[in-house]
Amino acid sequence: MEHQKIISEVQEIFREVLDNDDLEIQENTTARDVEEWDSLNHIQLVVAIEKHFKMRFTTAEIQHWKNVGEMVHCIAQKHSG
């Protein structure tokens, strides 16, 4: 799957979980850039993404993401793997 396509799907999930319809995310977006993206919402984002893409991340993978790009990269890898 293409990165761009994953990003736009992830963006939809972000908008729904964080309840912000105007949210725009990019590869270099981090939790610092999005006010509602705190550690409480982070888990809900992970759960929603796992459900949507039908995959499961390891704890180490989740803790390694530093921005949206790394998260998307991880999704793409799992998708093709």
Place this chain on the structure above:
Amino acid sequence: MLFNSVAFLIFFPVVTLLYFLLPHKLRWSWLLAASCFFYMFFKPEYILILGFTIVVDYFAGILIAQQSDPKRRKQYLLISLVANIGVLAVFKYYNFLNDNLTGLATLFGFKNPVPYLTMLLPIGLSFHTFQAMSYTLEVYRGNQEPEKHFGIYALYVMFYPQLVAGPIERPQNVLHQFHQRHHFRLDNLYAGLQQIVWGLFKKVVIADRIAIIVDHVYAQPSLHNGFSLLLTILLYSFQIYCDFSGYSDIALGTAKVMGFDLMKNFNFPFRSKTVTEFWRRWHISLYTWFSDYLYTPLAIAQRDRGKWGVVFAILVTFSVSGLWHGASWTFVVYGLLHGMALSYESLNKKYRKRAAKNTPAWLYAPFSLLTTFFFCSAAWVYFRSGTFAQANYILGHVFTRQPGHNYFEVPGHQVWGEPVKYLGVPASELFGTLALIPLLLLLEQLLSNRKNEAVLQRLPAAVRWPIYYSVLFLLIFLGVYSKNNFIYFQF
């Protein structure tokens, strides 16, 4: 050494001046020596505890990074965590654990053979052990290269501005700064000094003035009318905020003068509209620590349980973070109350969002601000009280009146030959102290950012300088200079 002491008034310029005069390769040893001196000013022998954890964590960091076998890596991490938590358990929680053991033994008709130990809590123990654990955890997670230079690693734990009360730094944030060559810069000096003065102002003028009233009422709450108790509870919120954020400001300011950037620890917490938001703005360095190393791993492991997994992780995290403050069940309750509030907010998010949409903003915003503030103030009663009995008494009598007085009355007491005192201070001092709160809120408004620049900086110099001088003037003439400790030093 206290930041609000004469000793520090000499220590700080001497350390800073020599820091810049020395060649770069000697600076780390100078800072380390100064930090040791700073720490030993309290109780010299406790530096041995620091030395022990520094040696263990230094080698643990290197060994973790060298190993590729995941099992071995985990073992080395465990050694480091056990050493740090072990030191905490012995020096901070020994008697607490022992008391509970005695209680449990008595319940079953046994006698607890373990003796009670009298020892002084090493200052700042909870702060530097947490900062040290952050190092080995980050090396373990692969986010930080191990520090090969023993002296620099020791400095990471011991850097005097944040050694005894934080901010609890992360290795990624500061370790590299100790290797960098810092040049003296006038703008750093101004910004740092400004922050120091502002921190001192909050501590010795606001917090210590309020402390006189709060200490008086807390000494014998049953002597006071309901409204006085309410006033005290609300005042304490401002006291603890000014005390602790004042400390952080002085820490950040002293580091800034030498060219170091430490993390922000407070972000106008009383502007929070929810308790969840409050924890993004209050003691940020501790709560990101708990979020990274306890809450997130727990919540990830429990994520299949849906909302209740999150609630479980929140309650565990907040109980532990309550206990972090002190070895007493009152601190656990303090944490648990906040945990419950966060759980409530996380479960009712959709409902609250709808309520916000259906209520006019001019009503909803102040309502949320005040409920959050009142909730935090109530929870702090458990933080401030030594016992449940006292906390429950105060909270239970906030809305009652004493016989013979109406609710809003603050009865005066007079000792012969002295002026009438209200809540332990003369009327003029009481009003003066109350007036400090709008002043605090006003000054904070000036210090907050608009378009990445503090409002204050955009004012013309003719307005700015009188403000600086007034703050300095108040600091000198209204400050309480009787060696008052910072609240968070006991942790």
